[in-house]
Amino acid sequence: MMETEPYIRKAELADIPAILEIEQVCFQEDSFSKQQFAYLIVRSKGAFYVVQEEDRLIAYVSLLFHEGTRYLRVYSIAVHPDFRGKSLGQRLMEQTVRVAYEYKAEKITLEVKESNTPAIGLYMKNGFIPTGIKPHYYHDGSDAIYMQRTM
Template sequence: MPRDPEPPGRVHVRRADAVDLDALLALETRVFRSDLISRAQYRRHIDSDSALVLVATQTGTLLGSVVVFFRRGSRNARLYSLASAPEARGRGVGAALLRAAEQAARQRRCRGMRLEVRSSNRAAQRLYETRGYARGGVHRGYYEDGADALRYAKALD
């Protein structure tokens, strides 16, 4: 089924589908050095009822993605990954994806969103903090390369 045309110049956020796999993998390898999501994992997440993969596009170009997990019986969603293409940074892509992820969590009746972010990723920390996320603890050695993660959470109701 053809997609609806995007408004020119605006960042458009939509649910990812299998057609996006190549672009998602390319973005993943451009943005992250470790803890990469594989093609099989993306495929599973795209088809899963307990995960949501959203993409941000502009004039047909994929500029960012977000992966959110929903656990049965939990009132908290988990923002697993948020990626913004280097050339799209500072253009509101991350904020648009975060807003859409929060809205999806609210629609699923989640009361909160939790996430981990690399302790060295100051830009992401600023994004989360300006969107109302509170920093919690530190998870030492969280990432594959041994880097620490900071925990953040936000009430959605």
């Protein structure tokens, strides 16, 4: 049997259980709830994409467009640990940039845990620069690095 290439598509409400599974394994106590994901998928101003491989969701990105600004925020991005090292984060960053162009965004912003060096490397490779620190941003008290990319 041939393996199918993972592909990116818009998220649907039916994807929430799989998204929650990825969220829990990646973020533990900092994870979002089922209700938060339902809002992000259906009602928020932005976009929510998942990466699907055969019948399994393996990664996602949630993007929010800031009302009254031209900023697109990477609200959450995660790749299931079993599927890391396959450039899925890079593909989601490329999708994020496409959405930013589509929305005519001036900047893309995000926060990342200061200890998450793989993610920081990915963001810097994609043109993001650290512009500040948000102290005690995460549940465990650790700081977030605020990063942005000008379009």
